Amino acid sequence: MREPRIPRSRTRGAPLNERGIPLRAVLPNTVTALALCSGLTAIRFAMLGNWEAAVLMVLAAAVLDGVDGKIARLVRAESRFGAELDSLSDAISFGVAPALILYLWSLNALGRLGWLVALLLALFCALRLARFNANIDQEHQPHKSAGFLTGVPAPAGALLAMTPLYLWLWTGDAHFQAPLAVAPWTAFVAVLLISSIATFAPTIRVKQRLRFEAVAVLVVFVAALVSAPWPTLALVAIVYLAAIPFSVRSYRRIRRLRDAAATQEVVPEPRVP
Template sequence: MVLPNMVTVLSICVGLSGIRFAFEGRFATAVVMVLFAAFLDGIDGRLARMMKATSRFGAQMDSLADIVNFGVAPALVLYAFLLDRAGSFGWIAALLFAVACGLRLARFNVLDEDAERPPWQGEYFVGVPAPAGAVLVMLPCYLAFIGVYQADRVSALVASGFSVLSAFLMVSRIPVYSGKKLKIRRDLALPLILAVALLVLLFFNYPWHTLSVGVVGYLIFLPFSVLAYAKRSTIEEAKLAEVAVTPSVPSDEPGQEL
């Protein structure tokens, strides 16, 4: 049980180090550290399940690390980079994002323990998940690194508004498809592997461009996820209604009443 918890602690150290680099003015390194912390935080749970080393202590540690890596670290890095130019409004936006991340994680833990929730709803997140929110809120950093805009008060105000929007998306009840139970047809396996390899190569060669396009694509994906959820909900409700109105067929076996 030690190794997954060590990865969790390492992710916290990496996330907090990202804040330090931001305060030192090394913003590109700070963003990379936050993204790496999010990656480590995402694999510790999977590592624990693979090693059959899950524990209540590890679950609590993971939740605390999530707040640091997905809420506090991105908010402070973005504030040091740009939001401070917006004055108090920038600080309020950073605080709202960190608080929204905490609320989002608390709701996720509650829903994860809800035994009455229909199984098909487990294929969707309620609101944008915290890791995606952390990558989402730092879009102003990515765009600045590729020279889309210059950091000034106007861009800081726009980034503050975007941070508030990201916070709202996390605490909203927008259904977001998780892809956990996505099944890939065998004939699409090799093209998918090639596409993933291409994405990794693009990320390592053009990280900020790739992240910017990825964030925009994710925002475009959200309305389609809502429509897919509504369609699936209609189908599931129709199935339940059909079961409810289907009369029971009497048995003709001996010894039973007709």
């Protein structure tokens, strides 16, 4: 008697089947692999002292990281293999690569202390990704259910950590390369990665009547990024950092509304005479 065929799960946490990766999962996993290659190439450029190319490679990895998940959902190719590969790529591209870039660019002047700060950034990025993977199957996720993220995501953390490098490339001012300024900034961003504060999710829903304006803003942003990448990246980093207090306040307001709604739903039991 032939055994019944068990359908394969399409969830993110589905195990890899015996026949390997489905054909539809090749494209998103290839994009993830390209993001990993971009992060490794950023390290190579940093070793050669080509700081502009190193930053651009990390930026390319961030773009590819934002695309692979959307492609996987589009072709229904989400899998545990893809999730683990994505986490490995993020740990290298947004943890190890920025840490080594900042160390070779500035922190090495502090000796062991500079290396410790670089290790802190890479380690905390890995811890953040491990926490994300550990909580991926949990049903109770207050931040996620409210449309927020827990802490600063890895790509944003990498771009934030390199803000002094943007400013240095933009102005040429040696003060931005000072290790005593870069080290506390890098440690601060590392703490943001593993923090439990609520941050805005990158997903933005645009109303139909505002789609043309949104496209226009996107075109202007891309044009600014191409023509003046360093001031644009520095401005984006500053705006993102300034938005964190607003995200915390928005989440607290949503939590108060939830608590009030839960209190109203509790009906007192009738007293027995």
